[in-house]
Amino acid sequence: MPCKIVNNTLYLEGSLNAATIPALLEEVNSLLKHQNPNTIDLSGVTVLDSAGVAFLDEINIRLAAKGILLYQGVGDEIQEVMETFSSLKVKVPAPERKMGFFEQIGDSIVVAWNNFYNVMLLASEVFYWGLIGIFSRKGQRKGSFTIQCSLLGTQALPILSLLSFIVGFILSLQASVQLANFGANVFIADLMAFSMVREIAPLITAIIVAGRSGSAIASEIATMQVTEEIDALKVMALSPVRYVVVPKFLAITVVMPILVMFSILVSEIGGGIIAIDYLDLSVYTFVQRSINVLTIKDIVTSFGKSIIFAWTIVVIGTYCGFQVKGGAEGVGKATTSSVVASIFAVIIWDAIFSLLYL
Amino acid sequence: MEPVITIRNLTAQYGDLIVLENINADIYPGEITVILGGSGCGKTTLIKNILRLVEPVAGSVKFWGEEVLGLDDIQMANILRKVGMLFQSGALLNSLSIYENISIPLELHTKLPRSLIDRIIKVKLNLVNLSEALYKFPSELSGGMKKRAALARAMALDPQILFCDEPSAGLDPLTSAALDELILSLKKQLKMTIVVVTHELASIHRIADKIIFLEQGKMLFIGTLAEAQKAGIPQIDTFFEVGRF
Numbered sequence: 001m002p003c004k005i006v007n008n009t010l011y012l013e014g015s016l017n018a019a020t021i022p023a024l025l026e027e028v029n030s031l032l033k034h035q036n037p038n039t040i041d042l043s044g045v046t047v048l049d050s051a052g053v054a055f056l057d058e059i060n061i062r063l064a065a066k067g068i069l070l071y072q073g074v075g076d077e078i079q080e081v082m083e084t085f086s087s088l089k090v091k092v093p094a095p096e097r098k099m100g101f102f103e104q105i106g107d108s109i110v111v112a113w114n115n116f117y118n119v120m121l122l123a124s125e126v127f128y129w130g131l132i133g134i135f136s137r138k139g140q141r142k143g144s145f146t147i148q149c150s151l152l153g154t155q156a157l158p159i160l161s162l163l164s165f166i167v168g169f170i171l172s173l174q175a176s177v178q179l180a181n182f183g184a185n186v187f188i189a190d191l192m193a194f195s196m197v198r199e200i201a202p203l204i205t206a207i208i209v210a211g212r213s214g215s216a217i218a219s220e221i222a223t224m225q226v227t228e229e230i231d232a233l234k235v236m237a238l239s240p241v242r243y244v245v246v247p248k249f250l251a252i253t254v255v256m257p258i259l260v261m262f263s264i265l266v267s268e269i270g271g272g273i274i275a276i277d278y279l280d281l282s283v284y285t286f287v288q289r290s291i292n293v294l295t296i297k298d299i300v301t302s303f304g305k306s307i308i309f310a311w312t313i314v315v316i317g318t319y320c321g322f323q324v325k326g327g328a329e330g331v332g333k334a335t336t337s338s339v340v341a342s343i344f345a346v347i348i349w350d351a352i353f354s355l356l357y358l
Numbered sequence: 359m360e361p362v363i364t365i366r367n368l369t370a371q372y373g374d375l376i377v378l379e380n381i382n383a384d385i386y387p388g389e390i391t392v393i394l395g396g397s398g399c400g401k402t403t404l405i406k407n408i409l410r411l412v413e414p415v416a417g418s419v420k421f422w423g424e425e426v427l428g429l430d431d432i433q434m435a436n437i438l439r440k441v442g443m444l445f446q447s448g449a450l451l452n453s454l455s456i457y458e459n460i461s462i463p464l465e466l467h468t469k470l471p472r473s474l475i476d477r478i479i480k481v482k483l484n485l486v487n488l489s490e491a492l493y494k495f496p497s498e499l500s501g502g503m504k505k506r507a508a509l510a511r512a513m514a515l516d517p518q519i520l521f522c523d524e525p526s527a528g529l530d531p532l533t534s535a536a537l538d539e540l541i542l543s544l545k546k547q548l549k550m551t552i553v554v555v556t557h558e559l560a561s562i563h564r565i566a567d568k569i570i571f572l573e574q575g576k577m578l579f580i581g582t583l584a585e586a587q588k589a590g591i592p593q594i595d596t597f598f599e600v601g602r603f
Contacts (some may be wrong), residue, residue, distance in 0.1 A: 018515060022469040051470055054477035081547045087477040090484040095493045200596060274558040326497030329452035 002044070003027050009072070010037040010059075011042030016052030025055060034061075043073025053085035053114050060088065113130045115319075122322070126239050126249055133246040136146035139238060143325040144247035152213045152248065153255030160208050160259055161266045167204055168267030169197065171276035185279040192271040197294055197302050201263040203350055206309035210342035214317040217248055218338035221321025226278065230322070245318050249311070256310035257303040264302075297357070305353045312349060313342045362387045362519060362551050363408065368417035370400070370575075372409045377403050378575045387518075390545055390552045390565045394597065395572035401555040402446060402573065403474065405521050408553075408601065409443065419545060421519075439467055442517035446524050447557075448508035450496040453534070457492050460511045467515060470558045480511040485540055487533070501528045509537070513544065520544065522554045526561050559598065571597070 002013040003024060007090045010028070014020065040059065045052075074082070099107060133140060175191050221244060224230050231238045268290060275281045320338035324330040361384035370378040378400045386540050393401045406412040408419050410426060419426050421437050427436070450459050457479055464475045483489050486506035496504055505528060512520060519597050522541070526534040544550045556562060562569065562583065569586055571579040573593050579586055586594050 018464075018468045018470060021474065022471070025471065035536040050478050050481060051468070051474060051516070054470075054481070057477055058473060084485070084543055084547055085478075085481050087481045087484075090489060092480050092483075092489045092492050094588045177424075264473070302406070327452050330497065 003031065004032050005035045005037050008035075008037045009039040009041050011041045011044065015047035016045055016055060017047055017049040018051035021051050025058075030060065037063065037271060038067055039070045039072055041073045042071060042078055043075075045078055048078050048081045050085040054087060055130045056082065057087050066167070105346045115117045118323075119315060119319050122241075122319050123311075126315055126318065127246055129239065129242045130249045130253075133242065133250055139242040140247055141243070145251055148247045148251035149255055151216070152209070152252050153259060156208060156212055157232030157260060157262060159212070160205060160263055161209060164201065164263040164267040165270040167200060168192065168270030169193065169274060170270075171200070171267075173278070176274050180279060185275075185281060186269070186289065187287065189278055189281065189286045190293040192268060192275070193243055193293050194269045195296075196264050196271070197298050199350070199354070200269060202260050202302050202306040202309065203287075203346070205260045205263045205306060206313065206346045206350075207343055209252070209259070209310065210313045210346060211339055213252070214313040214342045215335045215339050217314060217317035219331055219335045221245075222324035222334040223316055225322060225324045226327055226331060240322075241318075242323040245314065248318075249314050251312040252314055253307055256306045260303060260306040278337045298310050300358045301353065305349065308349055308353075309346045311327070311344045316345060353355035359386055361385055361421055362421070363553075364418070364420040365408065366418040366420075368404075368407060368414050368419060370403055370412065370414045378407065378414075378572075381572075381577050383570055383577065383580050385519075385551060385553060385568075387551050388545060388549045389567040390541065392562050392566040393553065393555045393567045393570045393572065394557070394562065396597075399572040400575045401565060401572055402523055404570075405443075405523060405553065405555060409438070409441065409521065431477060438517045439515070442512035442515065442520045444505070444509045444512040444520070444522040444525055446494070446527070448501075448504035450504055450508055450511070452496050455493055455495050456488070456499070456507045456510075458497070459507065460514050463511070463514045478514065479510075482505070482514055485513075486510045487536065502506060502530070502533060505529065506533070508535070509540075516548050517550065519551045519553070522552065522556075524555055525558070526558045527554055531560075534558065534561060534563070541565055 002011075004011050011032070012024075040056070040063075042048075060069055129139075172188060172192055176185070177186055179188055179191075208244055221230070224240075226245065230244075233240045233243055246322070272283070272286050275286050278281060288329045320334040320341065324334040363383075363385040365381055365385075366382045368378060368381040381404060383391075393404060395401050403412065405595060407414045408418075414427065414461055417427075421441075424437070424519065426434060426437055450456070451462075454462075456500065460479045460482060460521070461475060464470060464478060468475075470478075480489065480492065483492055486509050488503060488506045488510065491499055491503060491507060496507070509522070509525060510521070520541075523536055525541070535592065540554055542565055545552055552565075554561075554565065566583050568581060569579070569583055570577060571586065571591070571594050578591055579589055581589070587598060
């Protein structure tokens, strides 16, 4: 790139564009180490684009600080491009101040409290309209409950069955090796029934529902929020909670215990295969011991906590959906948050239930 | 003068539905070509087919005399580096600030130092009258602001060809007129070739060197605005007559 300094004038020639500027900048920098020209001659410049003007502005600021800087040989066209793309008169706002460490901690606490408060507020609204929804279908579309039962329940059955079977199979396999060492083969039925009914089936069902249905609820509501469908419902004098959330809330309340029951049965089949094949138990013994070991309290607790898990998943999914900000990225974030928060909340609930009904 | 874009017998379809049929057009350097037509006539599809965002089912598209329909991704990317596109929705990357959105092509396609990139970004945003949004995120901007930010990104590299899909939609008349002025100055000062899809009659009168009129996927006319108004094509006459008030 031809550039030279003669008689205190920096001569630039050829194209000054994004492709040529990096090399030219190095050359000019090396020339300016030893000399301070007071004029820039652009008579040899044939092409100038915004990168070229940014380069001239940079040189201008540097040289003008050391004295008066003039341009010469500037044609009309070059002059126009310089005027359009010059950054010298552009004013931009300063970036926002970043929060300090303690400010961030304080802010997180305030945000967490506000989130908790708002979740409780939403939960109360969902429960209120849910209760009303049992007796009155006003504000809900006809058939929405059935559709949601199918979406949240029937369609979750294949994946739930497969995973429950595998978990039952693995648990039974691991336990049977230890039990066989003590000759306590028959207790595999007790162990499977106890662990599946009281703990694993409700938990695994809740995790699958959180990952599958909770995320779907969050993304559906978030998309509706982003595309102003929620606002449209409000303008039509319809409660978004009543119209969108209540059918899901009622549906999941009904289908969750059924899913848990299904999970228990399928996982027992998985465990039974090991018990019968590996530990030589008869089918009758396995089934008989499994039934005998369980009490009504175990079953009621299992189904009861599964309903609490379901409500938690719906409320959190709904909250994350309503809180969405921005466009497509916001929808993704809301979905992820709903799954993480739901699984976390479900495990906390499970710990509480374990302590209460040991 | 050689055309920068040559389109021959371009046919596009979605499934079984033919959306563009035998489009033939030449787009010349330094000209502003406006693509017109009713909603759903295939204007945006035409641009997407030219840029191969959607693959045409038949025909030929040449950029600077080079056929692009058979090019692989790397060869096509070399062509697209010289092209800018303003999408109808803006299509800004939501996870990045406006500064970062405009910075992407400059960082990835040039070896310019950060200080110059910084200046270019600020100038481009200033040109679209959006300096205050420099550090904001797309979700914090209105629809019109997003569009202007997207235009700043589209012209970050001073492309030789700029495609604008409905740049004035959703903008107030003053901002729309200022945007037209900017398009005219890009054409004049940087000798940019610009292809614009728009319905705005005022905009068409201000900026169009040539118009392409589409109806139901077929090209009814290509030529200057004056020629179009004298051509005696009922659909074009109706378009201009109904749009006037």
